[in-house]
Amino acid sequence: xxxxxxxxxxxxxxxxxxxxxxxxxxxxxxxxxxxxxxxxxxxxxxxxxxxxxxxxxxxxxxxxxxxxxxxxxxxxxxxxxxxxxxxxxxxxxxxxxxxxxxxxxxxxxxxxxxxxxxxxxxxxxxxxxxxxxxxxxxxxxxxxxxxxxxxxxxxxxxxxxxxxxxxxxxxxxxxxxxxxxxxxxxxxxxxxxxxxxxxxxxxxxxxxxxxxxxxxxxxxxxxxxxxxxxxxxxxxxxxxxxxxxxxxxxxxxxxxxxxxxxxxxxxxxxxxxxxxxxxxxxxxxxxxxxxxxxxxxxxxxxxxxxxxxxxxxxxxxxxxxxxxxxxxxxxxxxxxxxxxxxxxxxxxxxxxxxxxxx
Amino acid sequence: xxxxxxxxxxxxxxxxxxxxxxxxxxxxxxxxxxxxxxxxxxxxxxxxxxxxxxxxxxxxxxxxxxxxxxxxxxxxxxxxxxxxxxxxxxxxxxxxxxxxxxxxxxxxxxxxxxxxxxxxxxxxxxxxxxxxxxxxxxxxxxxxxxxxxxxxxxxxxxxxxxxxxxxxxxxxxxxxxxxxxxxxxxxxxxxxxxxxxxxxxxxxxxxxxxxxxxxxxxxxxxxxxxxxxxxxxxxxxxxxxxxxxxxxxxxxxxxxxxxxxxxxxxxxxxxxxxxxxxx
Amino acid sequence: xxxxxxxxxxxxxxxxxxxxxxxxxxxxxxxxxxxxxxxxxxxxxxxxxxxxxxxxxxxxxxxxxxxxxxxxxxxxxxxxxxxxxxxxxxxxxxxxxxxxxxxxxxxxxxxxxxxxxxxxxxxxxxxxxxxxxxxxxxxxxxxxxxxxxxxxxxxxxxxxxxxxxxxxxxxxxxxxxxxxxxxxxxxxxxxxxxxxxxxxxxxxxxxxxxxxxxxxxxxxxxxxxxxxxxxxxxxxxxxxxxxxxxxxxxxxxxxxxxxxxxxxxxxxxxxxxxxxxxxxxxxxxxxxxxxxxxxxxxxxxxxx
Numbered sequence: 001x002x003x004x005x006x007x008x009x010x011x012x013x014x015x016x017x018x019x020x021x022x023x024x025x026x027x028x029x030x031x032x033x034x035x036x037x038x039x040x041x042x043x044x045x046x047x048x049x050x051x052x053x054x055x056x057x058x059x060x061x062x063x064x065x066x067x068x069x070x071x072x073x074x075x076x077x078x079x080x081x082x083x084x085x086x087x088x089x090x091x092x093x094x095x096x097x098x099x100x101x102x103x104x105x106x107x108x109x110x111x112x113x114x115x116x117x118x119x120x121x122x123x124x125x126x127x128x129x130x131x132x133x134x135x136x137x138x139x140x141x142x143x144x145x146x147x148x149x150x151x152x153x154x155x156x157x158x159x160x161x162x163x164x165x166x167x168x169x170x171x172x173x174x175x176x177x178x179x180x181x182x183x184x185x186x187x188x189x190x191x192x193x194x195x196x197x198x199x200x201x202x203x204x205x206x207x208x209x210x211x212x213x214x215x216x217x218x219x220x221x222x223x224x225x226x227x228x229x230x231x232x233x234x235x236x237x238x239x240x241x242x243x244x245x246x247x248x249x250x251x252x253x254x255x256x257x258x259x260x261x262x263x264x265x266x267x268x269x270x271x272x273x274x275x276x277x278x279x280x281x282x283x284x285x286x287x288x289x290x291x292x293x294x295x296x297x298x299x300x301x302x303x304x305x306x307x308x309x310x311x312x313x314x315x316x317x318x319x320x321x322x323x324x325x326x327x328x329x330x331x332x333x334x335x336x337x338x339x340x341x342x343x344x345x346x347x348x349x350x351x352x353x354x355x356x357x358x
Numbered sequence: 359x360x361x362x363x364x365x366x367x368x369x370x371x372x373x374x375x376x377x378x379x380x381x382x383x384x385x386x387x388x389x390x391x392x393x394x395x396x397x398x399x400x401x402x403x404x405x406x407x408x409x410x411x412x413x414x415x416x417x418x419x420x421x422x423x424x425x426x427x428x429x430x431x432x433x434x435x436x437x438x439x440x441x442x443x444x445x446x447x448x449x450x451x452x453x454x455x456x457x458x459x460x461x462x463x464x465x466x467x468x469x470x471x472x473x474x475x476x477x478x479x480x481x482x483x484x485x486x487x488x489x490x491x492x493x494x495x496x497x498x499x500x501x502x503x504x505x506x507x508x509x510x511x512x513x514x515x516x517x518x519x520x521x522x523x524x525x526x527x528x529x530x531x532x533x534x535x536x537x538x539x540x541x542x543x544x545x546x547x548x549x550x551x552x553x554x555x556x557x558x559x560x561x562x563x564x565x566x567x568x569x570x571x572x573x574x575x576x577x578x579x580x581x582x583x584x585x586x587x588x589x590x591x592x593x594x595x596x597x598x599x600x601x602x603x604x605x606x607x608x609x610x611x612x613x614x615x616x617x618x619x620x621x622x623x624x625x626x627x628x629x630x631x632x633x634x635x636x637x
Numbered sequence: 638x639x640x641x642x643x644x645x646x647x648x649x650x651x652x653x654x655x656x657x658x659x660x661x662x663x664x665x666x667x668x669x670x671x672x673x674x675x676x677x678x679x680x681x682x683x684x685x686x687x688x689x690x691x692x693x694x695x696x697x698x699x700x701x702x703x704x705x706x707x708x709x710x711x712x713x714x715x716x717x718x719x720x721x722x723x724x725x726x727x728x729x730x731x732x733x734x735x736x737x738x739x740x741x742x743x744x745x746x747x748x749x750x751x752x753x754x755x756x757x758x759x760x761x762x763x764x765x766x767x768x769x770x771x772x773x774x775x776x777x778x779x780x781x782x783x784x785x786x787x788x789x790x791x792x793x794x795x796x797x798x799x800x801x802x803x804x805x806x807x808x809x810x811x812x813x814x815x816x817x818x819x820x821x822x823x824x825x826x827x828x829x830x831x832x833x834x835x836x837x838x839x840x841x842x843x844x845x846x847x848x849x850x851x852x853x854x855x856x857x858x859x860x861x862x863x864x865x866x867x868x869x870x871x872x873x874x875x876x877x878x879x880x881x882x883x884x885x886x887x888x889x890x891x892x893x894x895x896x897x898x899x900x901x902x903x904x905x906x907x908x909x910x911x912x913x914x915x916x917x918x919x920x921x922x923x924x925x926x927x928x929x930x931x932x933x934x935x936x937x938x939x940x941x
Contacts, residue, residue, distance in 0.1 A: 065424050066587060069594075072900040079682050079903075080489045101681040171800075175886075179901050210702065213886045218803040221881075232773050232802075342681055342903060349902035354700055356889040357707055368836060371740040380736045380748075383729055387755045387817065390766035393776050394758075397769065446654045453651035457641040465652075467923070468659055474867060474919050476875025478892055479670070479912040480663075482899065486673055486909075487666035512662040515655065524826070544647065573759055575878070590759050609762045616757045624746055 037062040038280035041074065041088045043267065044222070045245070046138075048297040055287050061280050069222060070178050078103060082274035086281040092266045093180075095134045096127040096339035104133040105271045111282035114289035117309035125266070127338060134268035135285060138241070138303035141264055141326060141334060142181065143257040145228050145238040145246075158189040158258045161235055162212045170215035172234040174227050177219040179352035180345070181263065182209065184337060185237065188260045195338045199347065206351040213355055228253055240323050241303035255323050261333030266306070391613070398606035415603035425608060428592035435503055435588060436571040439510040443567040444560060446511070447518025452552070454519070455526040472513040473520070477576040484509045485580035502586050509581050510571045517570065518563035525559025561623055572616070667916070674910035684905055692910035708894065708911065712918075715890040718805070719874035722812040726820040726869050727862065729813070734824035738831075749825065756818040764882050767811055771801040803885035811879045816872065820865040827861030828854070859933070863926050871919055891915065 044067045052063040066085070068074045071094040077083060078098075090098065098104050109115060115123075115135055122136045144155050150169075159165045161173055162185065175182050184194035186205035196202065217233050220226075224236035225246040243255035269288070271281045287293060291309035298305050298314060304324045305311050311319060318324060326334070370376050401412035419425065454466065472480065488505050529552070537547050553560075575590040589612070593605055641648040674692050676684040696708045737748045755763065770776045778798040801807055835857065839849040855862070877892030884890075891911065898908030 067592075070900075072903070075681075075903065076900045080485075097681060103682070179897075207702075216886045218885050230772060342678075346902050346904055349897055349904075352901070353889070353894055353897065354702070354707060356886055357700065357705075357710060368833060368840075369739055371736045371744075376732065376736050379732050383733050383817075384751060386814070387752070389776065390763060390770050390814075391755055391758060393770050394762060394766035446658060449651040450655035453641075453648060453655075456638060457644075457648050458638050459641040459648070465656070467927075468664075469655070470923065472659075472663055474871045474923060476871060476892065476912075476915050476919070478875055478877060478895055479916055480666075482895075482909065482912055483666035483670040484662070486669045487662070490669055508662055512658055515658065519655075544644070569757055573757070575760060590761065593759060593761055605762070609759055613754075613758055617754060620750065620754075620757070624750060628746065 035062055036060065036277065036280055037064050038277060038284045039064045039066070039084055039086045039275070040284065041066045041068055041077075041085045043068065043089060046089070046267075046301055048293075048300045051288070051293060051297055054293070055284065058287065059283050061283060063284070072178070078272055082272045084276060085272055086275040086277055087284050088270055088272055089137055089267050090270060091337075092125070092127045092134075092268065093337045093339045095268055095270060098270070098272075099128065099133055100339065103272055105273045105275070105278065106132050107135065107271060107285070108282060111279075112286045112289060114286050114291070117289065117291055117307050119306055119308045119311075122266075122306035126336065128268075134270045135289065136266045136268045136306040137288070138298070138301065139264070139266040139306055140240045140303050140324075141257050141330075142176075142185070142237065142239055142262045143243075143255055145225060145236040145243040145253060145255050147228060147231070147234045148252050148254050150234040154254065154256060155235065156256060156259050158185055158260050158262075161237060162186050162189055162208060164211070166212045166215040169235055171217055172232075173216045174218050174220045174224050174233045174236045175216055176224065176237050177221050179349045180337070182219075182237070183348045183351055184263055188258075188262060188335075191260070194263065194335050195340065197340055197344055202344070202347055202351065206355065209351075209355045219356075225253075239303075241301055244302035244321075244323055257326055257330045257334065259333065261335065264331070264334035264336050266336070394606050395610045395613075398603055398610045400603045400606075415607040418602075418604040419607045419611075422604060422608075424587070425589075425592055425604075428587045428589045429608065429612070431503065431586060432572055432589035435506055435510060436568050438503075438507050439514055439571040440564050440568045442507070442511045443514035443518050443571075444564045447515035447563060447567075448522050448556065448560060450515070451519045451522035451526060455523055455529075469516045469519055472516045477513075477574075480509075480513060481577040481580035484512075484577065488581060499586075505581050506578055506586055506588065509577050510574060513574075513577065514567040514570050517566050521563040521566060522556060522559045525556055525562075529555055561626075565620060565623060569616075572612075670909045670913060673906055674913050676906045678904065678906055681903060692906045695907050696910060696914065708891075711889065711894055712891050712914070715874050715892070716918075718809060718812070718890065719870045721809055722816065722873040723820075723866050723870045725809070725813045726817050727866065730817055730820035730865070731824055731862075734821050734828050737821075737825050738828040745829075749822075752821050753818050760815065760878060761882075763815065764811060764879055767814060768802060768883065771799075771807065771810075773798045773800065773802075777801070802883060803888075805884065805888050807883040807885075808880045808888050808890075811883045812873045812876055815879065816869045819868050819872075823861045823865040823868070824858065827858040831857055860930065863930070867922065867926060871922070874918075875915055 038061050040063060042065065047065070052065060056062055068077070071091050074088060074090055075094060075097065078085070078088070082103075095104070109131075112135065115131075118136075122139075123131060125131060125134070125136070128134045144158070144161060146155050148154070150172075157163070157165070160169065161175065166173055183202065183205050186208045187194045187196060187201060190201070190204055190208060192198075192201045192205070218227070220236065222242075224233070224238040225242040227233045228236050228238075228243075229246045229250055238255070240255055240257075243253065247253045247255070269285045271278065271285075275281055288297070289307060291307065291313055294305060294307045294310035295313040298310065298318070302318075302324065305314070371380075398415055399411050399413065401410035401414060450469065454462070454469075493505055533551055533555075534547055537551055542550070573590060574588075575594060578588050579591050579594070589608070593608075672686055673684060675688050675690070676686045677689055677691065678684045698707050699705065700707045700710075733752060737745055737752070740748060758766075768775070772778075778801075782798065801810075831854065835853055836849055839853045840846070844852065874890075875892045876890060877896050880888050880890045881893055895908050895911045895915075898904045898911065902908075
């Protein structure tokens with residue numbers, strides 16, 4: 001019996017020390033819970049390294065920062081009610097979808113005076129008239145990232161990724177994995193608008209993809225640029241800012257918007273309904289829109305600023321970089337994707353399932 | 359030096375082809391882990407290409423307050439889940455071992471379900487459930503973790519039941535009968551005879567529950583909220599882009615910690631088992 | 638074993654937490670999922686229960702290009718991949734279990750620990766680590782390239798790296814990698830408990846090692862093989878992270894499709910219906926396993 005007793009007390013000692021060890025994070029968390037905090041849901045690598053710290057220093061509000069990988073994931077998380085986010089950063093077509101589904105709270109412009117700094121083009125938007133519910137954070141294009149040395153002449157058409165010419169670089173191509181993004185650019189390749197609701201045109205786009213999919217190495221979630229960096233692919237469908245980020249590490253990489261045009265997207269801050277702290281949400285958005293803060297973030301992420309006052313603070317090579325700020329003729333060929341209704345979303349998603357089947 | 363005994367027919371482990379096979383399998387299992395640990399010292403913002411040795415990722419890790427919070431959440435959830443799952447699972451195992459009752463086969467089958475059901479089904483079902491009953495959101499920490507703890511316990515305790523039952527199968531009931539004959543009450547029999555015998559099984563079950571909870575991604579993904587992110591879910595959102603070295607650093611630390619805990623528990627188990635004269 | 642009526646209070650105490658938990662947090666959520674699969678989704682965020690079987694009919698959709706069933710095709714493909722994975726886990730896991738079971742007693746816990754340890758790493762990290770090893774520019778290829786270039790093989794031309802990722806094979810390798818420890822554990826327990834005298838007798842009577850293995854060891858450990866097989870097959874069948882990260886364009890499995898319904902397609906009733914099909918398949922497999930087990934038990938009784 002004695003041996004059982006002593007081992008019993010040793011067991012309870014272990015239990016007690018584990019309990020103490022586990023309560024330490026508990027106590028530190030509870031200490032923080034007393035302060036104000038703002039819950040932000042944003043894309044990865046989409047904020048400056050010091051931004052959040054500086055925000056807390058300036059306002060005393062702590063930031064709980066969470067990430068998401070694509071828009072439909074964001075939507076799925078908020079669909080059944082806001083699990084506790086104050087500020088989110090969806091893309092324009094999802095802003096539209098959320099407005100129509102009554103998921104966003106109006107932004108009180110009087111609490112965000114820094115919005116006046118914005119370029120007039122971004123003070124209004126087709127997907128959010130009067131910018132009642134969203135304010136653009138960054139905008140940009142989607143295009144072809146490629147490795148210069150593998151091409152006699154730089155690529156200039158989606159055909160090299162998704163058309164019959166993709167055979168030339170078979171096995172060294174990557175697409176994105178978001179069905180809407182991929183099908184939209186197939187639509188552009190076929191000369192249609194990416195906002196078309198004509199099922200026949202969408203079907204033709206799906207057929208194009210089916211014909212070319214054998215030449216694709218993989219569908220990269222958001223890391224096409226890493227595949228380029230590691231030479232696994234020579235052609236990738238990618239965002240312009242991501243390509244700039246890897247271009248800094250490998251100068252052989254470059255980016256171009258194909259001649260058929262591409263998506264012109266805007267990622268915008270928005271306030272979902274039912275968030276814990278509306279005032280903190282406004283403070284956060286206003287802080288990020290400050291000219292200097294916004295400029296600092298842009299230096300890090302290399303995307304195009306909608307904030308005229310911030311652009312003025314950026315170095316020359318940023319302002320004249322044609323990857324960040326496309327030339328006018330490129331802009332003309334690009335389109336802003338709109339929310340086209342649940343049926344079209346389902347059509348494109350099921351189309352992707354078909355492309356990936358077999 | 360003692361001359362080696364000739365290899366007996368059943369000593370498979372001493373044969374060269376067996377040793378080669380096991381070595382190949384172990385290399386296969388560990389090469390990626392060592393690669394991951396190696397890249398946790400990579401001097402680059404991405405892990406794609408090796409660019410030099412550096413401790414920067416570990417310093418970066420200390421800056422990642424949200425990642426550390428998520429790690430803390432994972433540990434707390436795992437701890438509470440382990441306690442709950444081990445308790446519930448052991449109680450069920452004892453009941454199934456000892457008693458016969460109508461519907462026993464049904465209960466056994468039901469208990470097997472959370473083990474085999476695909477995780478995505480369980481994750482979706484639990485999310486729908488918490489939504490439909492309007493489980494309160496925005497509870498203060500740590501109560502905000504309750505939905506995740508409940509979900510984890512639900513799929514962990516059947517594993518514990520399995521392990522403890524396997525241990526119980528070897529129990530010699532004559533010990534129990536002798537104790538009862540000598541005047542021990544039911545409570546004393548459980549406390550002083552059955553539970554100590556179960557200890558290795560309890561430890562194994564608890565370790566299993568802890569692993570499952572710490573590593574779980576799919577189910578937690580559907581039940582978490584910003585305040586309650588766990589480590590795997592947090593990594594997933596960052597790793598969809600590319601694995602940064604500080605994530606490897608965090609994983610390396612997590613592995614080392616769990617190795618230390620497992621080795622300590624295993625050592626303790628060996629001592630307890632050998633002291634009790636059982637294997 | 639005694640009837641519960643002899644100690645009703647103890648019995649109820651022991652069993653109630655488990656029953657409450659199972660009912661509340663497993664059965665009822667599954668019930669909600671059944672309800673969701675019978676609902677429609679009129680707009681982006683709401684579902685309405687109508688009892689319609691529309692989602693289930695959707696599973697029988699055909700591919701307009703080829704006339705094949707889309708979803709059934711993916712389900713069958715996932716079943717096949719899961720079967721291949723289970724087979725390889727068995728083929729690799731059994732020898733490892735043997736090696737550990739027949740090792741000297743003091744080595745056994747260490748070897749077991751070694752096999753289980755990788756299991757403690759986060760699944761995503763392990764998959765990414767696998768990728769960094771097998772990619773064109775990764776460890777495996779780099780080491781082989783170094784060996785190639787520093788040896789006589791160099792004369793045959795420069796090293797062509799193995800193109801290992803983003804294929805169905807990569808998905809299978811990844812799934813084997815993740816599920817191997819789960820297979821080794823039950824096999825090891827069963828082999829360790831085997832009465833060695835059966836094996837020795839068989840060898841003494843002249844049967845070679847292979848025959849002993851297949852005719853004596855395997856039948857005696859069959860329950861463990863089936864248990865390990867089930868724990869490997871079903872998670873492999875429903876896998877979603879591994880095919881997503883390691884697979885190419887064609888490597889989607891049913892888990893990925895279900896995930897897509899809850900995200901890009903925003904079609905939750907259909908996602909619930911597909912998930913339930915998985916549950917039904919799981920039930921069928923379990924029923925099959927327990928039917929086979931009881932048949933064997935009956936045959937053993939007859940033989941005796």
